[in-house]
Amino acid sequence: GAVVSQHPSWVICKSGTSVKIECRSLDFQATTMFWYRQFPKQSLMLMATSNEGSKATYEQGVEKDKFLINHASLTLSTLTVTSAHPEDSSFYICSARSPDGDTQYFGPGTRLTVL
């Protein structure tokens, strides 16, 4: 149980285009999902907390107009990187909070490369 999927697993795009990443909880409902960014050999940096049916909460320094988050259902949250630039290239990982409220289960991540 507690499986989280993420799609796509990798994406290459041109500078200026937008990319959408999907995060799904497959066998449980997640009212809260989290989006992280991870640079090589570094820790997980929380970008935003996604709450079903309401606006996401962004961490300090994360541009909400650039990283659009939508949590339209209890099993799906999406992150859209708008007008992507090479510096947005990174490993993006989502997680879903378990029904017991404590544990986070992570998706497999999406490697974004912006040319």
Place this chain on the structure above:
Amino acid sequence: GENVEQHPSTLSVQEGDSAVIKCTYSDSASNYFPWYKQELGKRPQLIIDIRSNVGEKKDQRIAVTLNKTAKHFSLHITETQPEDSAVYFCAASTGGFKTIFGAGTRLFVKA
């Protein structure tokens, strides 16, 4: 703000030896402490967790200890194997909301 410090950043042990990773946290309201293992290019996987009402928890070769007074918690891996090689992250959470992760420890187990 809240902070979790993790040491060491790199740890190299001989197969069969024990490995210990230590973390400290700053938010005294933290009550849930998970540990994740991340292999290269893969997702972090929960390996063990402990809540603030427990001082120690063990699962086969893995154990975690928590000292709430000192705001310290540690991961202990005994009889290490090459497949234990990975990056380990500690984390501290308050009520399952925001989780603060440590910087990670890269563990190498030499055969």
